[in-house]
Amino acid sequence: AQKGVPGVYFRAGRDLVNGGKAAGERERARYNAVCYHQTCDEFKPGWDMTGAAQEGSVAYALGREIVGGATWPTWNASEPFLAERAKSDTERR
DSSP states (O other): OTTSOOOOOOOOOSOBTTTHHHHHHHHHHHHHHHTTTSTTOSOOTTOOOHHHHHHHHHHHHHHHHHHHSSSOOOOOTTOTTHHHHHTTGGGOO
């Protein structure tokens, strides 16, 4: 961001596709109480990766839209990094 490049990141949430917020919060509490930094703190093949797959689809679609678009992402006019981004305008297609 300090060089003016807009960014996006995805991170895990608690609102599960299957079970909603209540189930997500229960699992977080259970995991932190039982497995966090313990021997069971590892990937489990039975995990429901539906949400991760959705995030991947969103990230891919966003990337495709940027690559195929006529304009590049930019900062809102009120953002302090806008001026830094403008310095490299001629280097982008």
